[in-house]
Amino acid sequence: VSNLFSNLQFKKIILHNVHRPSATGVVPPTLSSEITNLASNGREKLQERISTVLGSGSSSLAMEVSDITPESCHEHAKVLIQANDTTFVTQSAAIAHLHTRIHTNKGWPAGTLVIISATTSTDNKRCLIIIKAEQQAGFTEKESKGKITMEYIENLILTPQSKLYKIGVFYEETAKPSGTVGKLKAHVFDSNIKAQDDRSAARYFYSNFLGLKIPENPEQRTRDFYEYTTEFITTLDVKPEKKLDLQQALHTYLKADNSHTIESTEFAEKYLAKDQRDDFSSYMEDKKFPDIAVIKDTKLINRSLARRKLNFSGSVKITAPAEGFSELVKIMETSDEHTTVQIKGLLLSQDI
């Protein structure tokens, strides 16, 4: 099965600028009256930016559509996907107005809405991509007649700095070449969702603006991730001590890591050796675990995460708190028949 964001092809692009509210109230968007013509190398780069942040192995999230009222993004998207040029201009302006209505906090950034109708995947699903890009400053360099000069630019957008843009995508569940659009599915990328500390900064974009919500099964997904990864570590052809370290890393990733999401690619890049990463990715793919971000919720595995259990041959078991495990239990030496374990602490009692 090919990836959702393979074969991305842009049809129409338009830009509208949205502003922060001022002391006197909302500031209306600056609207573009025409579709943008982007040269092919520019299109190429823009497609790359988008597939990089949404594609397999990215931090993007599959979302559920929660708002399907007439003025919602979902409904606008349905119209825009099949719109002619004129309708595309007017209907995309409605999205900019929607953004202005929900932009109630001056702390949220202004930016440029880049609205793109496109097709994606091998079956050419029609889709609408909404990017909110914040401006960045930079320089350009120019060479002419033996002189090289530079120029300051204040309004760069969509540089590789993915922290400075958020993307929402609405796409057809079943591809149709033309005609009316059925129900759309949604996908979002926003680096704020990942960060546990600033939930409202993320929510205004995916919820208030795009009308999406986080899918309802994060506990199961999190448990799946824990179980699959544990299984994967068991099957690895490495020394038992190394497996212990990796299991500890999994505990750390799920329990201590201050992130609101789980990504198998992130786990692989953080903790696995280079030659194990591809195996892990295909293992998780076989298990049908999403190769994007999922919301982390450890409710169902808190008990497992709290204690580590080691099983030895001869039915010897050691259990210890997961927190600080590597200090509490140290494998000092292993031979074919013996394991020397150093336990930090004194023998207090025996259970009957």
Next chain:
Amino acid sequence: MNEEEYLDRFRNETPMLEAWGQFIIEKIDESLSQSLGEKGYKSCVKIPPSIRVKEAPSLITKAFVLNRGWFPDKYNDITDKVGVRYVVGLTDHISFLANIITESHYWGSTSSKEFDEWRNSDPRLFDYQSAHFILSAVYETIHNGITIPIGTKCEVQIRTLLQHAYAELSHDTLYKTNIKRRPEIHRLFAKSMALMEATDDMLSQAKSNSNKTLAKVEDVKQRIISVNRQFLPSLTFEDRPRENDFLIDSLANILPSGFNEQLPAFLKDTAVILNEKISKRQKTEINFQIDAITLVYFLAKKKRHSLPDEWPFDVNVLNMIYSDLGITPPGSSE
């Protein structure tokens, strides 16, 4: 037969002996070119084969002075009155050539490795594993208008280039000085001989390893080309074997074991994308003009974490491929 009669007969027969030598070279060269092709012949035969008819004084010495009963028939038993020498690349060429010689029906052959034994008291010290054959005419043969009688003999010697160099250089030293009783010089010869054989060994190994790699690359390439024709028939790829080989060899380390089955399955799934994207990119990017580019797409999907470390070209090209497949290039989240 006294020495004079002996020499008379020898001088009379010299043109015939030369013709026999030439005939042998012609026939060997013919079979070699047939089985190896012109290129193969050149990589095997490093110095054009040569004929040498024995010098009269040396023949007389061998037959009359040094003969201690080895040659009861002083004339016919001396088999190296005419000799042919082949100098080949490495030792595996020797056995190849030896096979050709022993299988020919123009002559009968006996191997005579110890041929020159009488020359030195302890020849093994300087000996190397070259091959000697004595060929003896099975039919009466006419070559260049000269009749060669049945039973005419010729010695064929096969050396590697390294053996040849050693033989030529050591021969000069050995005969210009009287060193027979100087063990340290013997030892130096023995050492250089050992070194030469070790060098031959290493070169042979290098060659065999490189042939194995080449064969693997070739297998993969043929697989890619045939799968491309099957699933992407409307794409045209340039026939650039060197670029294909280089790219395939660079990526060989991360080819999954199930490659032969996985590649067609992958191309079947992604034919729509590959057709569209490759044909578009071929116009500006030369990497997309060769067959092996579909292997890169395949690895971007199956080995996305390992691919960037092996990719030998500009990473921007790789990013295009990831983008076409909707895959985030590894490390992008950092």
